[in-house]
Amino acid sequence: MSYKTLLVHIDDSSRCETRVALALDLARRWDAHVIGLYLVGDDLGKPLFGVDENLLTSLTAHATERRRQAQQTFLAMAERAGRPVEWRAPAGPPVETATLHARHADLLVLGQPDPRDPTTYVDRHFVGELVLGAGRPALVIPHAGAIPTLGENVLIAWDGSREAARAIADALPLLRRARFVGVDVVRRADNFDAASGAIDVAAWLEGHGIRASFSTTPRHGIVGTGATLLNRISDLHADLLVMGAYGHSRARERVWGGVTRTMLESMTVPVLMAH
Structure with a gap:
């Protein structure tokens, strides 16, 4: 592909x-x-x-x-x-x-x-x-900032959803060329069972010839998942985020998922989105 x-x-x-x-x-x-x-x-x-x-x-x-x-x-x-x-x-x-x-x-x-x-x-x-x-x-x-590299250090946001699975499959051409790929699950601070999903995704990527690490990142207090991901991107020096996009119509107005809205408004690196 x-x-x-x-x-x-x-x-x-x-x-x-x-x-x-x-x-x-x-x-x-x-x-x-x-x-x-x-x-x-x-x-x-x-x-x-x-x-x-x-x-x-x-x-x-x-x-x-x-x-x-x-x-x-x-x-x-x-x-x-x-x-x-x-x-x-x-x-x-x-x-x-x-x-x-x-x-x-x-x-x-x-x-x-x-x-x-x-x-x-x-x-x-x-x-x-x-x-x-x-x-x-x-x-x-993003509307601001230099983009010296794209797709060398990729962070995948995984939540087990259809949209996230679609985004990873659509990103395969980029992932195959990446030097580093990480699969991250943002979890509640008291949820210690979230890592299994990231492990399964990393194993699936291995079947496509892509070596990926996996991790979980705790979300503390009122800090949202989107803000937690932005912090994780900064910590890892990622130059691409892969994620599913969410939204639905309500009373003739589009309602966005919280992470999708955060990224559309505050992204700091290029984001590959799929729905």
């Missing part, structure tokens, strides 16, 4: 080039094709009361120029990397449009939204909705 088609989300943010560079590097590893999917917030689709036609024309021209610049940057980076790529800038509702295109890829490369940078905004819960709805694994890149 390997990734042969990568889909990277492209927007107008300064962080986009980091995301594209990572996608091109991954494509080199597996001799994969890269699709650049340009989707940005639809400012022009919102009602414009009291705006004259000249201003609307100017806004449209500005959006066209941003798209042209993004395409030129993407194609230039691909040419320097020597990778075959494809540019797509489809129209339509962002989540639904991205989900359709994502289902024809092996791995999605997405960016964590930055609340301080409006150019990273596409749609409310865009990344989370895509992870849950596309049926494909997504590698989500």
Whole structure:
């Protein structure tokens, strides 16, 4: 198993080039094709009361120029990397449009939204909705910080769920190339039986030629599982987290699992998520 088609989300943010560079590097590893999917917030689709036609024309021209610049940057980076790529800038509702295109890829490369940078905004819960709805694994890149390595020291968050099992299976191409792989179970401080699940996962990975250590990390007091995992990532100097993603709809609003929400908001390293 390997990734042969990568889909990277492209927007107008300064962080986009980091995301594209990572996608091109991954494509080199597996001799994969890269699709650049340009989707940005639809400012022009919102009602414009009291705006004259000249201003609307100017806004449209500005959006066209941003798209042209993004395409030129993407194609230039691909040419320097020597990778075959494809540019797509489809129209339509962002989540639904991205989900359709994502289902024809092996791995999605997405960016964590930055609340301080409006150019990273596409749609409310865009990344989370895509992870849950596309049926494909997504590698989500933090909105800040250098990423000198990716997938050399991998931490797997295991909780025995279907989503976690799916994430590990989807991450196999990355895990096979890792130097270190650890399976960690975050447990309540008084639960000493949690280690068996991590042991079984490590044994399963051994069957795929991947040597993995296993451990349990106690969760103390009011500290949540997500915060405990972030601390564990820091302690181990991990450069990739693999985890299942959780969420469901309630009263027309998406409700995220606690760990999923924490990672989407506060990730410090790239996170491979699957649902």
